[in-house]
Amino acid sequence: MKIAILGSGAFGAALAAALGREGPVVLWGRGQAGREIRRLPGLVLPETVTVTADLAETDSADLLLLSVPMQALGRFVADHGARLASRPLVACCKGVDLTTGLGPVEILETLGGPAPAVLTGPSFAADIAIGLPTALTLACRDDMLGAHLQARLSTPVLRLYRSTDVMGAELGGALKNVMAIAAGVVIGAGLGDSARAALMTRGYAEMLRFALARSARAETLAGLSGFGDLVLTCTSSQSRNFSFGLSLGRGESFDPATTVEGAATARAVARIGRTQALDLPVSTAVAALVDGRITVTEAIQSLLSRPLKQE
Ligand SMILES: NC(=O)C1=CN([C@@H]2O[C@H](COP(=O)(O)OP(=O)(O)OC[C@H]3O[C@@H](n4cnc5c(N)ncnc54)[C@H](OP(=O)(O)O)[C@@H]3O)[C@@H](O)[C@H]2O)C=CC1
Ligand SMILES: O=C(CO)COP(=O)(O)O
Incomplete structure (x- = not known):
């Protein structure tokens, strides 16, 4: 067979x-x-x-x-x-x-x-x-x-x-690509490894928030399809999503024929977040950035100027 x-x-x-x-x-x-x-x-x-x-x-x-x-x-x-x-x-x-x-x-x-x-x-x-x-x-x-x-x-x-947990596995793989674009922007804009660690951690919190709202299980997000893939994709220049973010952060062009799944997914997720009143700051910023509605500086500012809150 x-x-x-x-x-x-x-x-x-x-x-x-x-x-x-x-x-x-x-x-x-x-x-x-x-x-x-x-x-x-x-x-x-x-x-x-x-x-x-x-x-x-x-x-x-x-x-x-x-x-x-x-x-x-x-x-x-x-x-x-x-x-x-x-x-x-x-x-x-x-x-x-x-x-x-x-x-x-x-x-x-x-x-x-x-x-x-x-x-x-x-x-x-x-x-x-x-x-x-x-x-x-x-x-x-x-x-x-x-x-x-x-x-x-x-x-x-x-x-x-x-x-x-199909929903959890799917969403882990989908959302980590959005976070990888954001991580690439952070490094491309010269914000450093500490900022990337912060972005990954808060990005993971956002992945969890979105996934739990869709009845996914938290432990699935903590597994290979969520946390595992987030780590890989946000830290390796082998990743196309990370490399795309890197180019955005550096203000460089990127080959449009390259498959960058996180760009469309950021748009889809930001739209779902708006209709369901979910707080998705990273996905919203990535969607606006890839659509050219905000600049890299504005995207960074939108995340850094959020009200202080409990972790
Ligand atoms: N690459 C990786 O390391 C990994 C990728 N994935 C996932 O795998 C999926 C595929 O990605 P990947 O293989 O890397 O992408 P690639 O860009 O390498 O290849 C995409 C392939 O899909 C074909 N294709 C595009 N549109 C259509 C269509 N409408 N009908 C039929 N074929 C089509 C393309 O054909 P053509 O060249 O003619 O456009 C091309 O052969 C993505 O969702 C990605 O996230 C998952 C894990 C790892
Ligand atoms: O999904 C991947 C690794 O798990 C591949 O990542 P990229 O699509 O960003 O290259």
């Missing part, structure tokens, strides 16, 4: 490399020509990985991993839902859909098939691709299916921890 991965960007290809070391995998990408992975140059995929631009070649798989960017997932599911619906689906994207305010699992749930799962947590594609040890969260509301997926997708170096 085969696994198919839909989306041959950096993460989809890295997962294909990792899972392909254990068995057959089909990697589908739109416009994918040959075995060269444009978003992960130099990656040599195992021979067990079939690379294709023909979605029909994924029909023989009994498990589908969706690794297209978050803002493309809704359209992708609308276009190809009939082909996907009957098989277990694992979302491998991080974010909140700007149009609907939904997370990846809620979008996949509209297909009405087996309970969809989300695979998320601290993991750079480049690390997974070369087989470095990585630990991730696999969250599925159906724990029996979750246990099956956990066993199926774990490898000797890819350790999956299981959860039924």
Whole structure:
């Protein structure tokens, strides 16, 4: 039985490399020509990985991993839902859909098939691709299916921890990208490591506030998909979200073709925060900054001038 991965960007290809070391995998990408992975140059995929631009070649798989960017997932599911619906689906994207305010699992749930799962947590594609040890969260509301997926997708170096808290796992991965942009701005603007630690800590409090308002569990946010990924993404220049923030903070341009999930997610989260009267100062500042409504100086000022409060 085969696994198919839909989306041959950096993460989809890295997962294909990792899972392909254990068995057959089909990697589908739109416009994918040959075995060269444009978003992960130099990656040599195992021979067990079939690379294709023909979605029909994924029909023989009994498990589908969706690794297209978050803002493309809704359209992708609308276009190809009939082909996907009957098989277990694992979302491998991080974010909140700007149009609907939904997370990846809620979008996949509209297909009405087996309970969809989300695979998320601290993991750079480049690390997974070369087989470095990585630990991730696999969250599925159906724990029996979750246990099956956990066993199926774990490898000797890819350790999956299981959860039924889909909302918590999704939101940890979505919100940490917003905080990573903010952390990048802090460093890019020369505010220093102490300010970044403060931003990460208060950013985590904001992640928790938002997630608890959506019935997530606090311990999920404290795990790999929340705290773990926040630490990774806010402290490494390998992160695209952090690098984007760094450019904003330095007043430099950034390649618009780069996937920066935190930008749209900040907008979506800030909008939800407004309608639900949630206090989300960092997400609101990041949303305003990426929209060009405020400057870096104004964003920093908006956070530093807030009333003093209890921790
Ligand atoms: N890279 C990483 O280290 C990690 C990424 N993730 C998550 O994985 C998800 C995918 O990111 P990643 O692989 O890094 O992104 P990349 O930018 O590397 O690749 C995105 C891929 O998606 C394709 N794509 C874009 N829009 C569509 C569409 N409408 N239909 C089909 N394919 C589409 C792109 O094709 P094209 O090139 O033609 O535009 C490209 O192949 C994100 O949510 C990200 O947060 C999670 C963990 C780690
Ligand atoms: O999600 C990631 C690491 O866990 C990848 O982060 P970036 O999308 O910021 O590169």
